[in-house]
Amino acid sequence: MFSHAGKILHVDLTEKKVWEKPLPEDLRSRLIGGRGVNAKLLWDLVRPGIDPLSPENVLIFGAGALTCTTAPSSGRTTVTCKSPATNLYLKCSGGGHFGSELKFAGYDHLVIHGASERPVTLIIMDDDVQLAEASDLWGMSVRDTNEAIKKELGDSGIRVACIGSAGERCVQFASIMLSVYHAAARGGVGAVMGSKKLKAIAVKGTGEITVSDPERFTELAQRLRDAFLWDMQGRKYFLFGTGVFGAGVAYNYLRSPPDSSELLSGPYLIKKHYLKRHVGCFGCTQSCHRYTEVETGPYAGTYTLGPEFETFSSLGAGVGISDPETVIKANDLVGEMGLDSISTGVVIQWAMESYERGVLTKGDTDGLDLKFGNDQALLRLIPMIAKREGKIGALLAQGVKRASERIGKDSYKWALCNSKGLEQSRVETRAVKSYALAFAVNPRGADHLHTECIAAGGGTGEMRDLLERITGEHWPNSATHYPEIVKWHEDIYAAADSLGFCAFTCTSAMAILEEEMAEIYSLAVGRDVGEDEIMLVGERVLNLEKCFNVREGADRSLDDLPWRIMNEPLPSGLVTSKRWLDEMLDRYYALHGWDLDTSWPTPETLEKLGLDECAAYIRSFRGSAEEAKRLDGGCD
Numbered sequence: 001m002f003s004h005a006g007k008i009l010h011v012d013l014t015e016k017k018v019w020e021k022p023l024p025e026d027l028r029s030r031l032i033g034g035r036g037v038n039a040k041l042l043w044d045l046v047r048p049g050i051d052p053l054s055p056e057n058v059l060i061f062g063a064g065a066l067t068c069t070t071a072p073s074s075g076r077t078t079v080t081c082k083s084p085a086t087n088l089y090l091k092c093s094g095g096g097h098f099g100s101e102l103k104f105a106g107y108d109h110l111v112i113h114g115a116s117e118r119p120v121t122l123i124i125m126d127d128d129v130q131l132a133e134a135s136d137l138w139g140m141s142v143r144d145t146n147e148a149i150k151k152e153l154g155d156s157g158i159r160v161a162c163i164g165s166a167g168e169r170c171v172q173f174a175s176i177m178l179s180v181y182h183a184a185a186r187g188g189v190g191a192v193m194g195s196k197k198l199k200a201i202a203v204k205g206t207g208e209i210t211v212s213d214p215e216r217f218t219e220l221a222q223r224l225r226d227a228f229l230w231d232m233q234g235r236k237y238f239l240f241g242t243g244v245f246g247a248g249v250a251y252n253y254l255r256s257p258p259d260s261s262e263l264l265s266g267p268y269l270i271k272k273h274y275l276k277r278h279v280g281c282f283g284c285t286q287s288c289h290r291y292t293e294v295e296t297g298p299y300a301g302t303y304t305l306g307p308e309f310e311t312f313s314s315l316g317a318g319v320g321i322s323d324p325e326t327v328i329k330a331n332d333l334v335g336e337m338g339l340d341s342i343s344t345g346v347v348i349q350w351a352m353e354s355y356e357r358g359v360l361t362k363g364d365t366d367g368l369d370l371k372f373g374n375d376q377a378l379l380r381l382i383p384m385i386a387k388r389e390g391k392i393g394a395l396l397a398q399g400v401k402r403a404s405e406r407i408g409k410d411s412y413k414w415a416l417c418n419s420k421g422l423e424q425s426r427v428e429t430r431a432v433k434s435y436a437l438a439f440a441v442n443p444r445g446a447d448h449l450h451t452e453c454i455a456a457g458g459g460t461g462e463m464r465d466l467l468e469r470i471t472g473e474h475w476p477n478s479a480t481h482y483p484e485i486v487k488w489h490e491d492i493y494a495a496a497d498s499l500g501f502c503a504f505t506c507t508s509a510m511a512i513l514e515e516e517m518a519e520i521y522s523l524a525v526g527r528d529v530g531e532d533e534i535m536l537v538g539e540r541v542l543n544l545e546k547c548f549n550v551r552e553g554a555d556r557s558l559d560d561l562p563w564r565i566m567n568e569p570l571p572s573g574l575v576t577s578k579r580w581l582d583e584m585l586d587r588y589y590a591l592h593g594w595d596l597d598t599s600w601p602t603p604e605t606l607e608k609l610g611l612d613e614c615a616a617y618i619r620s621f622r623g624s625a626e627e628a629k630r631l632d633g634g635c636d
């Protein structure tokens with residue numbers, strides 16, 4: 001099977017059983033690989049209504065269809081499960097080398113079922129798959145876990161995915177760390193791994209992946225590498241990472257950042273010699289990962305990846321801190337403990353605002369003075385959350401939605417999550433309207449990594465050309481076509497994630513769009529795949545993810561934004577009103593062929609996309625909902 005390993009590895013932790021299944025051709029042709037195939041496995045394997053932290057949830061790792069080839073930056077790994085944070089669909093994309101190693105070991109996907117009673121490590125050495133006792137690793141940091149496993153197995157080249165203290169304690173926003181530094185971060189994937197008592201997965205593969213037309217594939221891959229390498233946006237990411245954008249929003253979206261927050265940026269890290277080296281994920285010439293070190297002062301010896309834009313904002317400007325060394329230290333702490341830096345920052349900001357408003361007192365915070373800007377409180381609070389320590393650690397470990405529901409007193413008004421319950425990424429969605437719509441409709445919650453619609457800003461000629469192609473209108477009018485822009489980005493993102501491409505290759509750098517994806521995938525698998533088919537696969541994946549949420553009871557009411565974003569205007573008067581959002585949602589659902597009242601994909605739309613299993617479900621679900629409504633009506 002060209003470009004794919006051709007097998008799915010299943011491991012049942014309850015029964016201690018391991019089995020393989022072939023990757024069905026039907027899945028490969030309809031959903032490509034990575035995120036797409038993961039979504040179908042989730043749909044098939046997870047019964048609606050289960051507790052995400054029960055053994056009934058599955059945890060799926062998927063390598064991209066092009067991973068392990070020379071296609072540039074195609075080594076991303078998708079991790080998929082039902083989210084404990086939202087009780088809905090969840091996928092995360094992680095960098096590093098885990099997915100490529102899994103594929104070299106012979107597997108495109110790994111599905112973890114059940115739960116162990118005692119901590120275990122899963123060890124995959126090609127087709128030798130074993131579970132090992134891991135009680136000695138339980139409680140270890142991410143860095144120590146990596147080192148201990150490599151030492152135990154006598155192989156420093158082995159690739160490890162593991163959880164830290166946060167995952168062990170099922171913190172709602174625990175991450176899975178791929179190696180020491182790459183995070184599959186959002187929605188509590190690490191909590192799902194922790195609930196299964198799976199401390200780590202170690203993988204080593206010695207196999208090969210072949211493509212159908214090696215000569216033409218290599219030639220095209222080189223052309224795409226060059227295009228990516230010399231793309232101006234791409235160069236900026238290489239130099240500064242997403243830190244090129246600075247620190248974004250501050251003080252829980254309450255007020256403007258202080259001038260000193262300029263110190264929180266990629267360029268400043270270089271200027272002050274914090275930056276030590278650049279490293280890339282598997283097969284990436286771009287190497288945008290930048291390692292930083294603090295050499296003197298109270299945090300001397302701290303060494304971490306980034307910080308990136310989201311961390312500068314969530315654990316810097318957002319908590320009222322402008323000192324880069326404190327943010328580097330905080331970034332290291334969340335990585336070591338396996339916490340999502342965005343959600344960690346959001347819950348701490350919510351707690352700080354609650355404290356300043358008198359809604360939380362020192363009696364609630366275990367004596368911590370939780371004022372914005374208190375760096376020591378920030379650094380103390382991160383491990384408390386990861387270990388659910390004290391009243392405040394236990395409260396915040398539930399995530400901002402549940403914490404605000406527990407505290408009440410109108411604190412939902414400054415809880416920066418939407419109704420789905422995921423803490424919002426750090427974009428000012430009162431001003432940046434494309435992201436506002438994208439965040440509202442994202443199946444995993446208010447987050448950027450499903451639909452990074454950077455092009456909507458029209459920052460470069462290429463972006464403006466793209467907007468014209470999507471909307472049929474010239475810049476700047478094209479920039480107001482938010483539903484079309486969001487839908488196009490959703491589709492290409494889902495396709496890129498299924499192929500294994502990094503988002504920086506397509507929606508940011510614009511080096512690899514649907515035409516290039518189609519060309520290189522065709523040469524890889526030996527079948528003519530057009531650019532329309534690539535985008536259709538993206539749309540199919542998104543609809544499948546949406547249907548998973550419908551099956552869990554989601555409807556239009558969950559496609560919203562945080563209260564503050566919709567009710568508290570910026571000083572300039574900008575706000576994203578409910579009325580505006582409703583109008584956009586109508587247009588967005590119509591574009592998708594979804595029902596305007598419920599937001600559910602119609603059976604006809606799903607059948608057109610070849611998702612007959614989802615169409616049948618929606619038909620029966622819609623039928624019972626209508627019947628329930630009729631009976632309800634009868635009672636009035």
Ligand code: SF4
Pocket residue numbers: 073074075095096279280281282284285286287288289502503504
């Ligand atoms: S551009 Fe950066 S994040 Fe993307 S694959 Fe390359 S190194 Fe990894």
